[in-house]
Amino acid sequence: MDLDLALHVNEPLIPKESSTPEERSLYESWERSDYLSVSLIKTHARDFIKAIEEQFVNADKMLANTLMKRLSGMKFDNSKGVLEHIMEMRDIAARLKSLEIEIFKSYLVYLILNSLSTEYGPFKILYNI
Template identity: 40%
Template sequence: MDQVPVPVSLHSLATSVPVFNGLNFPDWSEQVQFHLGVLDLDLALQVEKPAATTDISSTEEKAHYKAWERSNRLSLMFMRMSIASNIKSAIPKTENAKEFMKLVEERSQTADKSLAGTLMSTLTTMKFDGSRTMHEHVIEMTNIAARLKSLGMKVDETFLVQFIL
């Protein structure tokens, strides 16, 4: 059960995962976990690192430790291959896949706060200028409000109406 198979091409599978750009952690994380799960490489994300084996460790313990180490190493490679270079260099080095995922999530939350501020600024300063239809203006404002909601900032409908007009 702890046997970790060798994927035919880890790189080709990593290219089907969206590149983490600092703003898409939920989608990126979901895709990474799905692909690693399908490949049976998610052991390192599911369980903590087992104790190092010794001469008196059972065959099962040795096999589990070896499977975890392989899963951890390949999971780290897989995640690193799907992160934008400018972000990859800003993430602290770690040799634990579970810890690496947490570090990427923390990096994402910092970017989310910055994005929320930018979106709020855009929402509060955007005015209808007649260069496009009123419908397009309303849709754009509604989309900004929806993006803010996805970042955990609910924009009240009456508040939004006041900014649209």
């Protein structure tokens, strides 16, 4: 079938009226091989691209799951400032948004307030009022 002819032989010149039958035959064989090779590549490339897309979807779901667990389980531990803690939670929410999972602002504020320690109780009360 000479399927790999187009891969091993450079494209021959397009036959002219003065070309020999062998040159014409070589060009026709090469052209057929090129067409079949491209068709084969296109067929398998679609399957390959689809498999890659499925891998990214699974990776995105796992990342979103990890970020959601991290966001909902965060607690302020005085190891850094309150501002840094809040900014970290906001950054996680932004990463989730880039994965097309939007956290409503009111829910994010709820998560932030609940992550603060009891010493921030007056602040929580003031916010809720």
